[in-house]
Amino acid sequence: MLTVFFDLWSDKKRSKISSVKTFSSSCVFVRLQVVLKIIKHYQEEGQGSEVVQGVLLGLVVEDRLEITNCFPFPQHTEDDVDFDEVQYQMEMMRSLRHVNIDHLHVGWYQSTYYGSFVSRALLDSQFSYQHAIEESVVLIYDPIKTAQGSLCLKAYRLTPKLMEICKEKDFSPEGLKKACIGYEHMFEEVPIVIKNSHLINVLLLDLQEKSTVADKHELLNLSSSNHLEKSLQLLMDRMDDMSQDIGKYNTYCRNLSKQQQQKQQYLQRRQQENAQRQSRGEPPLPEEDISKMFKPPQAPARMDTLLIAGQINNYCQNIKEFTSQNLGKLFMAEALQGHSS
């Protein structure tokens, strides 16, 4: 969905963007209000496993990307068929320009459900963004992890290798083998640094004085089974997909080798017949085109496998982080009990 209107903007904006071709930024600077707006958007409009999306605005300074503002995208409702996303975006950008807000598209953000965001749709959207603007990132905000006590906001960008592959649209096994790309090299994470101005610091000071102390310290919560259960459930689903995929690939390999055997047998028979005919003095049979007779089976698309592998990797990382945190908390609880065992 995001790809459609982005093409309209890319032509206009390309001239204004710094012409750095090979770009690898060291970090992404994010301002306080972007973070708060993203949190608020999910809180108010997101329910359950639906994702909320929006656009990031900012500018490129030397080799860093600074994200200074953002605006949310309305949810897709079925009764709003004639809602024009392009027009919404254009109007928003035009209006923001009037109040001196940076109107350069530098990326987009999305919320995620337990870390499941590695999908074809995300890949396509990010590819079209990155194709037009080298430095664009996708900010993934994990509300469930944040609710557990620590802000979870990550910035990802496609690796140059993956960009090459997407450009050529060559997703066959040979193409991927050529690029030797693994699931770990699909997305690169860019570290996020929160940068605020002095005035914002004054504001933060004021807020801290006036607000009451937080009465919920979610980070020190001991219960873990709920979260683990859901994460493991998602992991199992992905593993099922993966095993199906592997099964498909195996059948493909088997078919291919069977076909090779058949080809060999056919050729041998041909040669034998030709030898016999020659011994009888008859003209040899014409050479038939074997490639037409034995059509090679369709190679399964490898991109999906890569994506599934990447997603599984992500889930595993999240689970490991979560368990390590909980182990620490359990040991603290033991100390609190004061039982020296």
Add this chain to the structure above:
Amino acid sequence: PSSGATARIPWRPALSFSSSPFVTILHFLYKIMAVHGPFVKIHPVVLASIVDSYERRNEGASRVIGTLLGTADKHSVEVTNCFSVPHNESEDEVAVDMEFAKNMYELHKKVSPSEVIIGWYATGYDITEHSVLIHEYYSREAPNPIHMTVDTALQSNKMNIRAYVSSQMGVPGKTVGVMFTPLTIKYIYYDTERIGVDLLQRTRASPSRTNGLTTDLAQVASAAGHVQEMLSTMLSYIEDVLSGKVMADNSVGRYLMDLVNKVPKITAEDFESMLNSNINDLLMVTYLANLTQAQIALNEKLVVL
């Protein structure tokens, strides 16, 4: 701003109140005659946006104004969003781009249909005559709008954030003026907002005003450190009370009793078994996750062969 859409408001000399009585009246009056109760709840995202638009103001503009969006019910008003509106201000007239405001409101409504215009904000400390006129415009958009001022010029060495409601005053039939009565402000957060803001408070400490997002175990460690700080504050208070330096406060004593009783009393064996089973669960999950990762890595290599 586009010429056709601005509203030119001439300065009316019929207002016989100049700005200083406004301020004195504000300082004296605390009784609220407005429909809204005394509370205005503000989310920090609104303040961050206001500060940001102040930093981006046009050259020569001394203050910025904008619309406040949110929800209002019988007892209080909750401000959840805002956007700035371009305006021009000079000695004798004020021009506000109302069409822009309407457009932006329509756009915002598409995303969150439950938010309505509940008032407007301005940076700066005083309420001027121009504010009164702008406030009149906003009264047409919303019933009993709220006016919020954010003192970004830091006049009193602090960022004073205040909210007002307007009400009529004066002699009916003759010169009628407008009075702004202050309201109490409360900052409210969603849980996730609170967590975000607490994390970002750390940018105050670093000299370059930057802060990275920390890794997992470090976060638990810092939260534990936080609790430790709070405990040590309490311990010093208790020691003061015991040594007679400070008068004992019974309510605080009751809270302390509550706190100590919160640690559940479990026998050692039960606790051991609970702890061990939990640790085993977590270790098993870690092991499985590692196994899975090894498996997919292997799978990848095999395919490439």
